[in-house]
Amino acid sequence: MTKFALSPDREKHVEEILSRYPNRQAACIPVLHVCQEQNGWISDEVVEWVAARLDLSAAHVKGVVTFYTLFNKEPVGKHQVWVCRTLSCALRGADEILHHCEKRLGIHVGETTKDGKVTLRTAECLASCGTAPMIQVDKDYYENLTTAEVDRILDRLIK
């Protein structure tokens, strides 16, 4: 079992994050984000590493990880596709976009394609209601979508 460690660049980033707050605990969520960026998900090793780095109990860190939807509790695909399906998006065709993604990728919501490239998810409101329907791919928003545009986006991901 390899021990988790951050790259020197990311370690420097953690130092900078710690300087923003009056105590170490406040850095918990930002530091978990940095770890997830490197590791792809929050394993128990990562939980222990964060706990040790911030002088917290592993139970506390685990509690934080399980509370928030953006922390991956298991490995995910190389890319993550989030389809917003809350009311404003649903009124403008989010369900069709979602079904299209499922059909196109050959997986259901929550699953990852066999080649490990794409994980498909649903999101609860991504604050893009005026430009619905929309999806988020990794860090980018794609808005005012049609199924043809979804095809083009997914093609780029899985090729």
Place this chain on the structure above:
Amino acid sequence: MLRQTTYLTKRYGVPEGWTLPVYERDGGYQQAKRALSMTREALVDEMKLANIRGRGGAGFPMGVKWSFMPWPPKPEKPHYLVINADEGEPGTFKDRTIMELDPHAVVEGCIIGCFGIGAHAAYIYVRDELHLSKARLWGAIKEAREKGYLGAKPFGIDYPVEVYVHTGAGAYICGEETSLLNSLEGKRGEPRLKPPFPANAGAFGMPTTVNNLETIAAVPVALAMGGDAFSKLSDLHDQKDGGCRLYGVSGHVNKPGIYEACVGLTLRELIYDLGGGVKGGEMLGVIPGGSSCPILRPDEVVNAPDAKSPLHRWHGKNVLDVPMGVETYRALGTMLGTCCAIVLNKNTDIVLAMHNLMRFYRHESCGQCTPCREGSAWLFRILDRMTHGEATMEELDRLHEIADNIMGNTICAFGEGTAMPALGFLRKYRKEFEEYVRTKGKSGTGRLAL
């Protein structure tokens, strides 16, 4: 009367409008500099005159909130300013436009806000999904710091101010101010009991003011114009609901988007004049200000014969023609919320619409209070059965009961935020729900999208 303005959206659509040179060309940071040379009392008084009601949902007067901070600050108890930019309310997407298109207004507002409440650090709490917003805010902070507007001596004045962006990790409840504070402190975002209020014990146990992002972005504009003049932009100045604000409209309209206008715009103006009218014909209903605001029907008429009612002036008029204000909407039995409306046209399956919203609330309940955790899931389960044509009349009545029992029995307002819209749907569309149950869903259109 439709009165569109561009005080807050001046730099929207301007090339590089989010950078310091453009902001300074428009007189940026002059108000922060001026504020730091005012007395704290004069600044807070000016803000009280501006009558800026919180733009995050509850609509509390901002200047009054600033005045609640213990004064003078004790050295062992530093004050904090926390900006709520969590923006998870379905239908709401206004704060994101400010962060992406005018981040310097936020930073300048933070400097003024810090001085007004005696803080030296501001944390802007942004949801992690908004990567562009975070980048633009950090970019603005960096530019301001390099120019010497932030740091140990902003504008050469001996009043240190730092501004940081803090990100969440995906939880709607973190838009609630006390759970936001827990999240900022590195904990699960579970709401706290009030009291103590944040002004006494907030972030890190210290006196804290939590302001919505649009609220703080309006501060430099209000200060530049003068509090009273800013307030008088509004049709509801006499109800202490001042200035201009951002309005959003989404769902079944032809031109969804964010529009700026004076306070007092009506829903009819928002939907028809700005939003380009209802897509696909007639309107079934409109959720006025984010999904926790009870829905309004287009055939509702104001009933306010009492001259003391804030709605008396509009007695007998259609609800769509009532100016959108904190007090007027409260009197209508709904809420102004974030001022971002969701429009549903007459082909919308009302049961599916409620099902969609209740799925959201089930997913986002933090789980701390039993009535909310169990109630939101129970509401969703019954609606799910209903959409499958399996629910009975008894279960339809049970929806009322469950929602009634959530009300007032939870630590935070999330419970009401679930129950009130649920009751709104059930009371105003009772006939449609009954018909849906009787026909096992055949009376519904089975569709949300057009």
